Structure formats: C-alpha cells, structure tokens
Amino acid sequence: MRKNLTCIICPLSCQIRLSCVDKDIKRIEGALCSKGRRYAEKELHCPTRSLTTTLEVIGGEQRLVSVKSDQELPRELLMPVMRQLAKLKAQAPIKIGQVLAADILDTGVNIVATRPVSKGDNR
C-alpha cells in the first residue's frame, strides 16, 4: 500500500511517501530528517497530537489562562479532553508550567499553564 503524509513536526512540512505492508513501513521517501520516520510510524499506528487551549481563571488578572498538554494525546481524544476541560476552572495566581489538570481522562497526560496569571479582578 502506498501512502502520502505531510510531516507536522516542523514548518518544513516534509511530504513523506510511504510504501507499507499492514502498517509496516517498507520504504520511506521525502523526510529530510529522522523525526519524519518516527512521525510516519506513529501516524500509521496511533496518531497523536498536542493540545493547546485555554482554561477559565478565577480571581486572576486575565480571564483565561493558555494551557497545553505536556505530552501528545491520542488524536481521537482531543474533543473528549476539550469537553472535560470546559468543566474546569483555574485559581489565580498561576505559574507558567503549573499542572492545572493532572492525568486528564486517565491518559497520564497533564494539562499545564503556558503563561503566568497573577491575582486580580478578571478585567
């Protein structure tokens, strides 16, 4: 089976051409670095993505704090995780890197703050 992928690891966006037999890569072309092969393998077996979103803040200088998943999540869990995060709020002050939701949906992945938020009145 032949398959074309766009590598999403970096902005170069390598166009990867694969020949595979039952999800085993027999031949790979077009990836400019070794990360491309790892990406292609993951993409065939279990595509994963980073999630970046926001959480509502209580008592902060900002209304929202930007957050990210500290590891990639299985792609099909992005929407379920979003629905779970919609129920949560974070209490200011918040430090950058602080875990705001641990082990989200039993994935072992934490949701961490990507900016600091000091105490305030949610202007």
Place this chain on the structure above:
Amino acid sequence: MQLKRELMVIGGGPAGLAAAVAARRAGVRDILLIEREDCLGGILNQCIHNGFGREIFKESLTGPEYAQIFIEQVQLSDIECWTGTLVTELTAGKRIIAANSRGLHRICAQAVILSMGCRERTRAAVDIPGTRPAGIYTAGVAQNFINLRNLMPGKRFIILGSGDIGLIMARRLTLEGAEVLGVLEKLPYPGGLPRNITQCLEDFNIPLYLKHTVTDIHGKHRVSGVSIAKVGPRGGILPGTTRKLACDTLLLSVGLIPENELSKAAGIKLDRLTGGPLVDETGQTNIPGIYACGNVLHVYDIVDQLTKEAEAVGRAAACYIKAGQSQLPLLRVQAGSGIKYVVPQQISAPGKRLLSFRVDTPGQNKYIVIKSGRKIIKRQIKQRVNPPELIQLEVNLPELSPGNIIKVELK
C-alpha cells in the same frame, strides 16, 4: 517637559523585546520600551498554539511561552517598559509623543527602533459586496476574543483565506465546539504551511475549497449566510458556480499589512512590495538612527527568524548610539522575475549579507539566481519553492561598487 533616552523601542512584541535585550547586552544603558497593550508579548499572547521556538530553543513552544522567555529577559535586564501607552507621533528628529493614563509624554532619543508589528486586512481591503451585518471578523480578532477574552464570536463559520492564521482558527473554533463549514482560498494552492493543512483541517475533516471566494454576504442584523463561487484562471468569478451557504459568522484571513502609520508620518520611505520601511542590512531606514525590525518590516512566517534578525537590529542601534553615525546605503537590492520581495532593499557595507525573500508562485526544481550588476554571484537550486515560505540566502559581497544593483531572480 521632555524626557531623554538613548534608545526608544516602539512595540513590545517579539521583535521589540528581542531588539531591546540585544541593545542592552551591546551596552545601551538607557532604553525605553513602549507597548500599547497592558502586557508585553504582542500577538504571541493570543497565539496559544505551539510550533514556536524550534530553531532557537530546539523545542516546540506555545506563543505565550515563547513570549515569556523574552519578557523575563527584558525584566532581568532592567529595561524600562511603559505598557498601556500609545505612541501617537514620531518625527524624523526622533522625538515622540506618547499617551497613557498618566497623560501625554514628549520623549526624544538618540535612536529609535520601530517594532509595531502588522495588522490584518479587512473586508474593505478585499471588497466583498453584500450587507453589513454583525458576524464578520478578521481571524486575529476572533482569536483575541476566544483566547484572551473568553468570548465566542459565532456558531457556524466560513473562513475566507487559507493563510496560517485562518487554518489555526479553523482548528481552534472546532475545538471550542463551533462548526467550520469550510476554508475558502481564491488561489489554486493554500496560503498556509502544509503541516497546518494536515493538523488543522484534515484532522477535523474541515473542507478546503481552493479556487473559491465569497461573492456576497447575506443577513440584516446578523450574518445569515454567504454566497461562494469558483474563481477562474484569471481571478474572475466563473459564471454559474455561485451557491449560498448558511452560516452566522464569516472570518477573514486575507493577509497582513505592516503597521507603518507612525513611520510614514515621520517621513520614512516604505517599500511598495513589503509595505514596510526600506532598510539596509542593519535594519536602518532612510532616517539615520531609526531602525525597523519584525513584522513592521515585512511579515515573517517563523518567529525564530524574526527574533534573530530583531536582535541584530538591536545591536546595530547600539553601534549607532556609540558612534553617533552610521553608513549610508551604497547598493540597491531588487526583486527580479518570480520574486515577490527582498529584504533588505539596500546594502551599506561589504561582507556576508543575508537576503530574505519570497517567490511569487509555487514551483519545483527552480534556480535562485542572485546577480550583482550582470555578474551572477550566487546560484542555488531549490526542490520546492512556495510563497508562504520565506527563503533566506547569504551572499558574500567583499566589495561594493556604488550604484550597482543586486537582483534576486527565480529561473
């Protein structure tokens, strides 16, 4: 009362932050950084997605994380920052008027760095006919509402324009529970990076309509729908292809323009092709001691490149402050056939010089040819060229013959 500073930096986004820190490290003691918003970081604060910093930090950071690194450097370098302050006037004599809650301030400086960034093109810039209901936003405004203000601008979206901001907003809106009916692009190829087509559209089954545009906006108080049509090879609407789509919001991601109102009023010459100031390799404009860096100069696609170049501009401004003068441009650099623009547009001193440019259409196995006068000084093959991807090449110019023109061409 007039305040005096060695260096003033106008704009506290990634360019201004990097330039200010670099100038401080190069020995400028007295720096004032002025920012319009209440916090530093500029547009990165609302770019909560990741992918920033791969070149400089070898990891994929989110916009706020990338900004925070430089905000901390500014704070550690003890650089004076005025946030919530709008510069209303800049003169060729390097005097500014700035307004904030404490009043109006007149400040003059030995050198000025312009780092005001860019702004979005609006409906008026692309002339979409129709009514004027609520529900028409630029993609960046919607991004600001959702990521900073906790406001959702609509439920059913059409996005016009396939630049990276449009693609990233398509994913963001979907994650936040909205429906994105499609992203429309009038050109035969997408404006954004291929990886964003994959991770922002294909991952969420959002259709991309190439060679399509919005021909009409419907609705009285709120957008009720848009008409879309196919675009022909010459850019005109193909008759008989129009159809109506029901939606409540139209997002426009139709390009960015360097924000140069202050520069123009100061008499700084702009490049018609970039929309930014004409600069030499140090980032100096036609007014000695006034420099430009970041998106105010030309719209970058990767912040790491912007940071590195802004740092060099910060160092150049420091040299100018020390020497009290700078070299004048000797050569012009021009975009030849197949090239959209080149920065810098002028060269003042011999040496290895980095040229940044964009091609005007996608292509494969093309030669980039750089000529000095009639002589070819560099020739490089590129497997793939794409207008959204900025190309940077270094050329060695051991000596400059005044009046010579450096030309970049695509063959």
